[in-house]
Amino acid sequence: MATVQTQTATHQALDLYACHECDLLIRLPDQYDARKKLVCPRCHHTITSGHRNPIDSVIALSVTGIIVLLIAGSFPFLSFATQGQSRTITLFQASTELYLQGFDLLALLVFCFIVSLPFLYLFLLLAILVPIKFNWRRSQPIFMGRLISFLLPWSMSEVFLIGVLVALIKVVAMADIVLGVSFWAYVCFAPIFTYVVSVVDVHRLWHWIEHGR
């Protein structure tokens, strides 16, 4: 953990930071170091988590996450068989069946929470990081950064996974359940996504956007 000093006098706003939770004025270390974890000395708010190689890790995991999510979208999710009848659903039917039953708004929300917002989040991260990784000249991707901040609270892949498990416990006694490829893909996706989110904190994200490294 880096030493973080309380700032009292100067107004060079370059390496000054105001704790987002307690507004303590802090002087950050002069040199940005992705490996150092920074914590507010007063309220212990984590300003940024330490990571040895965040750019490469996030790119690799985002690509993996997107591939896994595409697999989850193109194979059967669950099958259900009872008394000679069977039914197989895809991941998207968790949303579309609600729509068919007249719950349009809820269907849209579920679709956003479990598929489209997590996908968009990873896609935007790649759009920000890949040009940085390969040193392509470009303007600061401000808009993408803002969009990411708005998306983040509404991505609920890990919550959905627990919801699926609870639903399975409910039906497993009354029928034969087959877990499809898509199910296992989503089981992989949720932890990958959660890990990426934990690496990309606000401080790190905007350092990337501002300095391109």
Next chain:
Amino acid sequence: MAADKSLRQFPPNSAASHALASCPLCHKVNSVHRKSCSRCGARLHLRTPNSVQVTLSFVLTALLLYIPANIFPIMSTELLGDDSPSTIVGGVVLFLEHGSYFVALVIFTASVIIPVAKILAIFWLCHATTRKTPLRHYELTRLYRLTEFVGKWSMIDVFVVAILVALIQVQGLMAIHPGIAANAFAGVVILTMIGAQQFDVRLIWDKQRLP
């Protein structure tokens, strides 16, 4: 230093008392005299405007919506033409009767304990910002972090309904339909999440060493 008298109401070690405003979106420190953040362009304020009032209005709406979410059925099971609706609490009782105590506990925690505790916690935080007595800043901040963290976990029950509705559709035998409480409950979760986002924790820390 900006000679604004209004800045003196903030504690001396705060960014606000140094005429600096932290950007709500990218956390960059800006001069209070700027209207928007020099890095990301978000609108700047020393503190979220009307934070407590806005938070309270979202959470009160959520509280009202929590009533229909519990009264009306969240889903109904159609078995051989017979419809049996079940509420959130009814679903928990059903799991208990089947002996699935762990699942009953998960659903009860996600659908009853978390939303109610969250609403109470936000009320308590809002109340704390108006109190004259010294505050336990650190404990209240941790309460806020917990409130923000658990927010989306209440969505579990809505996702359970979504999966059951999609999966269990056996022609002429059995089908599960969503109930209007699913809409209401999703509304409760979303409103409490927005309410928590609108609450500015820094208000808690502003209440120290008042003259």
